[in-house]
Amino acid sequence: MPETDLLSLQIDHVGILQSRYEQILDDHGYDGLLISSGSAPIRYGDDQSWQFQGYGPFLHWTGLTGFEHAWLLIRKGQKPLLSLYQPVDFWHASLELEQEPWLAEFEVRFSESRLAPELAGLSQLAVIGDPCLLADLPGRKNSGALCDALDETRVHKTAYEIACLAQANRLAMAGHHAARDAFLAGASEFEVNLAYQRATLQREADAPYHSIIGVNEHAGTLHYQYYDTVAPARSRSLLIDAGVRFRGYCSDITRTTAGVGEGRFGALVQGLEQLQLRLCDMVAPGVDYLDIHRKTHLGIAALLSAAGLVSGLSDDEMVSEGVTQAFFPHGIGHFLGVQVHDVAGKRVQPPADAPFLRLVRTLEPGMVVTIEPGLYFIPSLLEPLLSGSLGSHINRSLVGELRGCGGIRIEDNVVVTDSGRRNLTREAEA
Structure with a gap:
């Protein structure tokens, strides 16, 4: 398949996910969902981390396997907000985000902070991801019923x-x-x-x-x-x-x-x-x-x-x-x-x-x-x-x-x- 066709299909994919997620948020009484990409934990008693590949729902939307401490905010009737962690760091390289057409479907921000983006204006927020990264966030975290419904969005592939x-x-x-x-x-x-x-x-x-x-x-x-x-x-x-x-x-x-x-x-x-x-x-x-x-x-x-x-x-x-x-x-x-x-x-x-x-x-x-x-x-x-x-x-x-x-x-x-x-x-x- 030519790359142009694949990139066009990705835009359709994002639209399908937006529709599926908005319906689930409505069904479960939320007006926003914050998804953590995750991060590689440090090995016990060491200063080295395990290999990182990203949290499933974040990958389902973005395919960005290597972006740690990234966040995706889904809101009804608005573009998804994609916040990517890009520190100034001379020890490690930061991943480059390839400029592809699907990014136009998102509000993309870059941050030197690992913290989640501003969450103002959301009264019923759900948050999913590694519990170690969610402790200080508002909203209901990793609701079993919500996660089960979101899992179903991955069953029928686009x-x-x-x-x-x-x-x-x-x-x-x-x-x-x-x-x-x-x-x-x-x-x-x-x-x-x-x-x-x-x-x-x-x-x-x-x-x-x-x-x-x-x-x-x-x-x-x-x-x-x-x-x-x-x-x-x-x-x-x-x-x-x-x-x-x-x-x-x-x-x-x-x-x-x-x-x-x-x-x-x-x-x-x-x-x-x-x-x-x-x-x-x-x-x-x-x-x-x-x-x-x-x-x-x-x-x-x-x-x-x-x-x-x-x-x-x-x-x-x-x-x-x-x-x-x-x-x-x-x-x-x-x-x-x-x-x-x-x-x-x-x-x-x-x-x-x-x-x-x-x-x-x-x-x-x-x-x-x-x-x-x-x-x-x-x-x-x-x-x-x-x-x-x-x-x-x-x-x-x-x-x-x-x-x-x-x-x-x-x-x-x-x-x-x-x-x-x-x-x-x-x-x-x-």
Whole structure:
């Protein structure tokens, strides 16, 4: 999409948010809402701060991920007031605000003070953000009912948001291709990470989340957080779960690659990808997301049977007896937006058979979700299964052979459209 079109969509996006927020303020009896961008807290016992990326509602309006101590004031019938902290400082550089058309929709101020802007003329003020930054402010702070309503404004993405998410996918896929090539050339986890960063031109600190890069058995730790600097003697598998943040919006993509000579594991990767594509095709308005999750377990059961990992049990029995849960322990995905695990996914708690599912809603146009089935060889989950009454149905020898590959996860980012779905990740991969 040309940049001019994106910038035009951003103006429309701001107008949509103004309308949505004004309605919510009216519904809840407020005449103004002050949003804090947040700031990076100082580490305990240190003079260094944690990495900063901004508070979700502030990013939803502005996409300005790096502006600490900024404020956004929303008022009915008036332009939003954007106050940006710009101190005179010879220790640190101040971020430059690019002059783009959307800024004309705001009253923009720059301040050398971290304090909130003047709030005169507002009799019913709401304030949201990190409570540590709101203590001395007037108004009602972080009202649960108001925050829930504001979270709903992020569920149905505008055309601008979808365009940003699509670009975040395009940038991330370049990184995934570079990471795969580095792995196949014998790179360590650390070197794979560097290849990903070089291809995406994104600092690790600016990524939407810490990239998960697991070689061999490390791929079986769902949120593996370390990078070996030396490649193993035999590189059997790579699982990389990594995204890019573009104008505040996140991609969240996972790919698994079998090492050279790993035919059996490679066949499992291909089988899971075929299942993943079928699950993506289920995304459509009116579909209960929980049904996609449950269909995943049946698909995992069929794959376990076809691969010879489990025998003597029907697909339904594998699901009901918890066999598939041991191989696929997490949920099928979540909402995606300015947060990787975007808000408002669980208006009700997930059922007992899907305890880790982050999205329990019926799909509607404008929602953006991830679809990420997995199949893992995790000792702590498989050992109770192997030692229990169902152990005779598990191919211990094959499980032992594949355990060193860790596991498989394949994840795409999918938009619910009026008539079906749009797979942003596969578009970017083409």
